[in-house]
Every structure is written in structure tokens, then in C-alpha cells.
Amino acid sequence: xxxxxxxxxxxxxxxxxxxxxxxxxxxxxxxxxxxxxxxxxxxxxxxxxxxxxxxxxxxxxxxxxxxxxxxxxxxxxxxxxxxxxxxxxxxxxxxxxxxxxxxxxxxxxxxxxxxxxxxxxxxxxxxxxxxxxxxxxxxxxxxxxxxxxxxxxxxxxxxxxxxxxxxxxxxxxxxxxxxxxxxxxxxxxxxxxxxxxxxxxxxxxxxxxxxxxxxxxxxxxxxxxxxxxxxxxxxxxxxxxxxxxxxxxxxxxxxxxxxxxxxxxxxxxxxxxxxxxxxxxxxxxxxxxxxxxxxxxxxxxxxxxxxxxxxxxxxxxxxxxxxxxxxxxxxxxxxxxxxxxxxxxxxxxxxxxxxxxxxxxxxxxxxxxxxxxxxxxxxxxxxxxxxxxxxxxxxxxxxxxxxxxxxxxxxxxxxxxxxxxxxxxxxxxxxxxxxxxxxxxxxxxxxxxxxxxxxxxxxxxxxxxxxxxxxxxxxxxxxxxxxxxxxxxxxxxxxxxxxxxxxxxxxxxxxxxxxxxxxxxxxxxxxxxxxxxxxxxxxxxxxxxxxxxxxxxxxxxxxxxxxxxxxxxxxxxxxxxxxxxxxxxxxxxxxxxxxxxxxxxxxxxxxxxxxxxxxxxxxxxxxxxxxxxxxxxxxxxxxxxxxxxxxxxxxxxxxxxxxxxxxxxxxxxxxxxxxxxxxxxxxxxxxxxxxxx
Amino acid sequence: xxxxxxxxxxxxxxxxxxxxxxxxxxxxxxxxxxxxxxxxxxxxxxxxxxxxxxxxxxxxxxxxxxxxxxxxxxxxxxxxxxxxxxxxxxxxxxxxxxxxxxx
Numbered sequence: 116x117x118x119x120x121x122x123x124x125x126x127x128x129x130x131x132x133x134x135x136x137x138x139x140x141x142x143x144x145x146x147x148x149x150x151x152x153x154x155x156x157x158x159x160x161x162x163x164x165x166x167x168x169x170x171x172x173x174x175x176x177x178x179x180x181x182x183x184x185x186x187x188x189x190x191x192x193x194x195x196x197x198x199x200x201x202x203x204x205x206x207x208x209x210x211x212x213x214x215x216x217x218x219x220x221x222x223x224x225x226x227x228x229x230x231x232x233x234x235x236x237x238x239x240x241x242x243x244x245x246x247x248x249x250x251x252x253x254x255x256x257x258x259x260x261x262x263x264x265x266x267x268x269x270x271x272x273x274x275x276x277x278x279x280x281x282x283x284x285x286x287x288x289x290x291x292x293x294x295x296x297x298x299x300x301x302x303x304x305x306x307x308x309x310x311x312x313x314x315x316x317x318x319x320x321x322x323x324x325x326x327x328x329x330x331x332x333x334x335x336x337x338x339x340x341x342x343x344x345x346x347x348x349x350x351x352x353x354x355x356x357x358x359x360x361x362x363x364x365x366x367x368x369x370x371x372x373x374x375x376x377x378x379x380x381x382x383x384x385x386x387x388x389x390x391x392x393x394x395x396x397x398x399x400x401x402x403x404x405x406x407x408x409x410x411x412x413x414x415x416x417x418x419x420x421x422x423x424x425x426x427x428x429x430x431x432x433x434x435x436x437x438x439x440x441x442x443x444x445x446x447x448x449x450x451x452x453x454x455x456x457x458x459x460x461x462x463x464x465x466x467x468x469x470x471x472x473x474x475x476x477x478x479x480x481x482x483x484x485x486x487x488x489x490x491x492x493x494x495x496x497x498x499x500x501x502x503x504x505x506x507x508x509x510x511x512x513x514x515x516x517x518x519x520x521x522x523x524x525x526x527x528x529x530x531x532x533x534x535x536x537x538x539x540x541x542x543x544x545x546x547x548x549x550x551x552x553x554x555x556x557x558x559x560x561x562x563x564x565x566x567x568x569x570x571x572x573x574x575x576x577x578x579x580x581x582x583x584x585x586x587x588x589x590x591x592x593x594x595x596x597x598x599x600x601x602x603x604x605x606x607x608x609x610x611x612x613x614x615x616x617x618x619x620x621x622x623x624x625x626x627x628x629x630x631x632x633x634x635x636x637x638x639x640x641x642x643x644x645x646x647x648x649x650x651x652x653x654x655x656x657x658x659x660x661x662x663x664x665x666x667x668x669x670x671x672x673x674x675x676x677x678x679x680x681x682x683x684x685x686x687x688x689x690x691x692x693x694x695x696x697x698x699x700x701x702x703x704x705x706x707x708x709x710x711x712x713x714x715x716x717x718x719x720x721x722x723x724x725x726x727x728x729x730x731x732x733x734x735x736x737x738x739x740x741x742x743x744x745x746x747x748x749x750x751x752x753x754x755x756x757x758x759x760x761x762x763x764x765x766x767x768x769x770x771x772x773x774x775x776x777x778x779x780x781x782x783x784x785x786x787x788x789x790x791x792x793x794x795x796x797x798x799x800x801x802x803x804x805x806x807x808x
Numbered sequence: 809x810x811x812x813x814x815x816x817x818x819x820x821x822x823x824x825x826x827x828x829x830x831x832x833x834x835x836x837x838x839x840x841x842x843x844x845x846x847x848x849x850x851x852x853x854x855x856x857x858x859x860x861x862x863x864x865x866x867x868x869x870x871x872x873x874x875x876x877x878x879x880x881x882x883x884x885x886x887x888x889x890x891x892x893x894x895x896x897x898x899x900x901x902x903x904x905x906x907x908x909x910x911x
Binding site for chain 1: 841909
């Protein structure tokens with residue numbers, strides 16, 4: 116059985132690649148070939164559903180690994196040990212769930228795009244790129260080693276670059292793709308360094324082998340500092356790809372890509388790759404690394420939430436809410452709530468994909484209008500879009516009976532326990548305030564888009580509900596945003612079907628470098644928090660209802676204020692904005708972070724480049740030209756010598772020979788009598804000489 | 809009257825050699841050149857006989873002289889044949905006209 120599952124998962128990895136190649140090369144000739152790609156993804160989704168059911172139902176505790184040796188380097192000196200590169204796949208519960216999530220959302224996005232991208236001049240290439248992206252994302256999900264993670268990581272970066280810049284004729288889209296690429300590079304450098312620290316020390320890329328060595332007390336370069344550094348450097352890769360502070364700036368700009376792409380890549384799957392990577396290496400993170408991760412996640416979620424308040428582009432609001440939720444997941448990993456982080460990753464993927472596709476539907480209906488100030492009252496025109504969007508919004512706001520409530524509540528509870536046990540109270544405070552802010556800005560979005568009076572009558576009149584091929588994905592995704600898929604108990608998911616399958620793994624870091632509360636002091640206890648202490652369990656129970664109540668109150672407050680301002684019109688939001696103008700502008704301009712990066716990094720890089728260019732132009736070129744000048748003159752002298760002395764000598768010899776030759780031909784008259792005369796003379800001279808000497 | 813000695817013979821043969829040589833060098837007519845050659849050969853013959861007589865060498869000088877006469881006859885025959893062919897070629901036998909060896 117394990118063989119079959121491995122084979123199926125490898126097949127599902129390469130099927131999108133097949134689609135990519137076929138559609139890319141033949142798509143231009145055969146106009147209907149994009150359907151091939153869609154069908155392939157459909158098959159892939161079915162395969163992944165089969166895998167996820169079999170794996171979770173029959174082999175929930177097993178871990179299937181299949182690997183082979185790719186390259187075998189022999190050791191060629193005592194300083195360079197033998198190295199073996201293994202490639203392979205690993206199937207555990209987290210992997211198969213991700214496999215399913217990626218495949219399903221990818222398929223739905225394909226389906227949605229059939230209508231949304233209709234009439235685009237690079238229609239088939241778009242589907243090819245989606246196939247490439249799905250392939251690379253599945254690669255990250257399935258692999259069992261860091262080398263392949265890094266390879267597919269870069270492939271994901273490439274496909275994201277291609278899709279953000281899909282409408283590259285637009286200046287802003289071309290710039291956005293460039294920005295995404297560059298910012299990801301910064302993070303990827305860290306990831307590479309982290310991988311290399313581990314590889315240098317352990318000579319392998321395989322997760323399990325690395326973890327085995329760390330568990331055996333074999334630390335990188337023999338120190339905990341390096342283990343922490345390796346964890347933080349690998350986390351840097353996630354900072355880039357999952358748009359964490361300070362590298363989150365590329366994600367809102369990435370909304371320049373087609374909206375279904377935003378749903379697939381910049382909301383549901385690619386940005387989750389970073390969270391997934393941190394989850395993969397979660398067991399080797401030290402307390403310091405975890406705290407660092409938690410703080411970065413908290414800062415990110417807070418910054419993004421404050422910015423989302425004032426944005427007027429429907430996709431920008433969703434983009435910042437994505438950044439904020441990704442910060443949540445990272446923060447959850449940081450506080451040790453691995454299972455809830457992954458839970459939130461899955462639920463968020465569904466409801467955020469639903470929201471993005473919903474916004475795509477709205478934008479499609481409004482003829483590519485993205486400004487929410489031009490919308491309003493659309494719930495009558497787009498009923499299906501409205502209801503699905505509303506369910507997703509309830510989910511992200513953390514309203515009970517939704518999936519978002521379950522996962523978010525777990526994270527909030529974990530941060531509260533973390534704050535209580537370690538004294539880092541900032542993290543739960545930020546987490547709760549962000550929860551309230553999320554509810555507010557998401558309902559502001561819903562009210563401005565779907566409620567009230569139409570603010571642009573002309574566009575409103577032309578709006579129409581999208582066809583079934585676009586609404587079916589919305590319905591499926593909103594259905595997946597409801598609680599019963601994850602836990603039959605709508606209030607407490609800890610005994611639900613999802614958390615039963617996804618458990619926080621036991622950390623392999625030596626006890627001295629772990630948070631005290633994360634050390635299991637009761638070995639025989641089997642349960643969800645097997646890696647945590649009794650005290651932690653008690654704290655969780657202690658805060659359970661407090662946390663629940665607080666998150667409900669905050670979500671309720673957020674929704675209430677949004678209703679109060681935008682529906683009941685008790686307060687004019689513009690007046691508030693006028694009153695707190697500096698704060699408003701600070702948020703509207705995204706904390707001036709783009710300007711900061713522009714001023715500090717881009718401009719200084721440009722100045723540096725200019726200085727280098729000057730150096731190049733004046734010093735390097737000067738040296739080159741100077742040496743050329745000197746050489747030219749030396750050559751001229753050499754040429755002169757060659758021409759007049761060497762050639763002169765040669766010509767002189769030739770000329771002399773010629774002169775003598777001409778002189779001697781005078782003697783050769785051809786008259787035999789002369790020759791006789793010469794002979795006689797010669798004999799006479801000869802005799803004279805003999806006689807004289 | 810003084811006895812005729814070797815020097816007299818040598819003197820005559822020298823005069824004869826010079827005359828023959830002069831004929832070879834100066835005459836333009838090829839037949840005259842051949843006759844000059846005969847004179848040179850005959851001066852040599854005189855020398856042979858004279859040395860043979862005065863140095864007491866028996867008759868070896870005479871025999872050599874006979875060989876030279878035979879050689880001269882053969883040479884004359886070949887030389888005349890060449891002259892005849894030259895005449896046929898150029899309608900004259902002026903040696904100055906034959907300068908194909910020039911340069």
C-alpha cells in the first residue's frame with residue numbers, strides 16, 4: 116500500500132509538469148489545449164483525495180519514505196568527507212493534507228481562470244505557468260530533503276515571477292514581478308546559508324538524518340548558537356516567501372498579477388510554503404529561534420493589519436490581510452503551537468482563496484474596476500459571490516461555526532499561554548488586537564463592496580453574476596470554510612478530526628535550549644500536547660474560556676464598529692481620518708516602508724552602482740585605455756624598427772645580391788671566345804699567384 | 809753556327825701555340841677557330857717530340873704525338889660536322905652570332 120501511495124504522489128507531482136510542457140509548446144497551435152491542463156489538474160485532485168483518505172484513515176501514524184541516491188561523491192582528502200545526495204519523497208499526515216490543499220485550490224483556480232482570463236492574448240501560456248507553479252509547489256510539499264526544497268523553492272519563485280509579471284506590458288506589473296524576485300532573493304540567501312550550515316556539519320540534506328544527528332547531541336560546529344543561527348537562517352527563506360516583516364513589501368505589489376493567480380499563489384499556497392518550511396524544521400528550532408520567529412510573526416501581523424484599514428483597492432486589502440494571517444501562522448509556530456499553525460494554514464488557504472476568487476468575480480463583473488469606492492450594493496447583483504465571500508469573511512474574522520474560528524482561537528490560546536509562561540506578553544496582546552482589527556477591516560470591505568448604495572451607477576448597471584465555472588469554485592471553497600470538515604465540535608477543535616491527525620512533533624533540541632514549558636515532563640502522557648509540560652497543559656485549560664471569550668468579544672467589537680461606521684453611518688469615516696490625519700496617512704502609505712526601502716536600500720544601491728560606474732568608467736577604463744596607449748606606442752616603435760631596420764637589412768641583402776648578380780651577368784656574354792679569354796687570363800693570374808707566393 | 813737545342817724547339821712551339829690561341833680567340837670564322845685548335849695541338853706535338861729527343865725518353869713522345877694527330881683528325885671531323893650544322897641553322901658560321909649561353 117505504501118508503494119502505491121508513493122507512486123501516486125510522485126505521479127501527482129509530475130502530472131502538472133507534463134501539462135506545463137505540453138501546453139507551453141503546443142498551446143499556441145491548439146487553442147483548446149488549455150482544457151488538457153485543467154483536466155490534468157482535475158485528475159491530480161482526485162489522486163490527492165484518494166491519497167489523503169487512504170493515508171489518514173488507514174495509516175495515520177506511519178511515515179512513508181522513498182528515496183534514491185542521486186550523486187555520490189567519494190572522499191578525496193581527509194578534509195573532504197564522502198557526500199551523498201539523496202532525492203526522495205516523504206508522506207506523512209502534514210504532507211498529504213498539503214498535497215490535497217494545493218491540488219484542490221490549484222484545480223479550482225484553473226477552473227475559475229477559464230472564464231476570468233477568457234480572451235487574453237497569452238491564454239494558453241497562462242495555464243502552462245499555472246501548471247509549472249503547481250509542479251514546483253508540490254515538489255516543496257513532497258520532498259524529504261533540503262536540497263530539493265531549495266530547488267523547488269526557486270522554481271516557485273520563478274513561476275511566481277512569471278505570473279505576477281504576466282501582463283508585463285504594464286509598467287507596474289513588470290516592476291512588481293521584479294520586486295518580488297529581488298525581495299525573495301534576500302530571503303533565499305538566508306535559506307541557502309542555513310542549509311549549508313546543516314550540510315557542512317552533517318553531510319546530508321535529508322531532514323530525518325539531520326534531525327537524528329541533532330537529537331544525538333551532535334550540534335553544528337559544536338555550539339547551540341550555530342543551531343539557533345541555522346534555524347533563523349532557514350526561517351529567513353520563509354520571511355521572503357511568506358512575506359514576513361521586513362520582506363513583506365513584495366506581496367501587496369504582487370496583486371498586479373491576474374486575480375486567480377493572487378488567489379493561488381499569493382494567498383493560498385506559495386506564501387504558505389514558508390510556513391510549511393518552518394513547520395518542517397520546527398523540531399530543530401531552539402528557544403531563541405522560536406522567540407525570534409514569534410516576534411517577527413507578531414510584528415508582521417500587526418503592521419499588515421494596520422495598513423489594511425485604509426486601503427481602497429479590494430485586492431490590496433486582501434493582500435494585507437494575507438500578510439497579517441501569515442504573520443499569525445508564523446507567530447503560532449514561534450509559540451510552539453505547531454498543530455494550530457498548520458491548521459490555520461489549511462483553513463486560511465481555503466477561505467482566502469475563496470475571498471480572492473470572490474474579489475476576482477467582483478472585478479470581472481465590474482469590468483476590471485478594483486477600487487472599492489466605486490463599488491457598493493453589489494450583493495443584489497452578485498448573490499453567489501456575496502454569500503461565499505461573506506462566509507469566508509466570517510471565517511477570517513473568527514466567528515463561531517467557521518473553520519477560521521477553530522484555528523484562530525487555538526493560536527490565540529497558545530499565544531496567551533506562551534505569554535503567561537514566558538513573560539513575553541507583547542505577543543498575545545498583538546495577537547488579540549490583530550484579531551479585532553481583522554474583523555473590522557474585513558467587514559469594512561464587505562460593507563463597502565456589497566452593501567449600501569451603488570457609488571458608480573454606470574458600472575453597477577452593467578454588473579452581472581459570473582457564470583457557473585466561476586461560482587462553483589467559490590461555492591466549494593466557502594463550503595470548506597465551515598467547521599464540520601475539521602471538527603464536529605464547533606467550539607473546541609482539539610478532539611476534532613483534523614488535530615487528531617496533525618500532532619505537534621517532539622522537539623529534538625536538547626532540553627537546555629528549549630522553552631521549559633515545551634519539555635514533556637510526563638513521559639507516559641499521550642495526547643495532543645505530547646511535547647509540552649504539565650504546566651503548559653494546565654495553563655491552556657486555565658485560559659481556555661478566557662481566550663474564547665476574548666476572541667469572541669474582539670471579533671464582535673470589530674464587526675460592530677464596522678457596522679456602526681459603514682452601515683449605520685453614525686460616524687463619517689472621512690471625518691475620523693481628517694481628525695487623526697498623521698495616523699491615517701501613516702497607514703494609507705503602508706508605514707512608509709516602501710519609501711524607506713526606496714530611500715535606504717534602493718537609492719543607496721543606486722548611488723553605490725553609480726559610484727561603481729564612475730570607478731569603472733574612469734579608473735578601470737582609464738587603466739585599460741592607458742595600457743592600450745602605452746602598448747600602441749611601443750608597437751609603433753616596434754613597427755618602425757621592423758619596417759626600417761629589419762626590412763631594411765633584408766632588402767639590403769637582396770639589393771646587394773641583385774647588384775652583384777647584375778654585375779656578373781656582364782661577364783657572361785655567351786660568346787665562347789670570351790670564355791676562353793677569361794680562362795687564359797685566369798690561368799695567367801693563377802700562375803702569377805703561384806709564382807709570387 | 810750554334811747547335812740547335814731544346815730551347816729553339818720550345819720557342820717555335822710557343823710561337824705556334826700563341827698563334828693558335830690568337831686564332832681561337834680572335835677569328836670570327838668557325839673554321840679558322842678550328843684551324844687555331846690544330847695549331848695549338850701541333851705546338852704540343854712539337855713539345856712532345858722535342859722533350860722526347862732531348863731528355864732521352866725514347867719514343868714515348870713520338871707515340872703520344874701520333875695519338876694527338878689521330879685525336880686531332882677525329883676532333884676536326886666532329887668540329888667540321890658541328891660547323892656544318894651551325895651553317896645549316898643560321899646560314900653563316902660567324903662564332904659571334906652564336907650567343908645562346910648569354911646571361
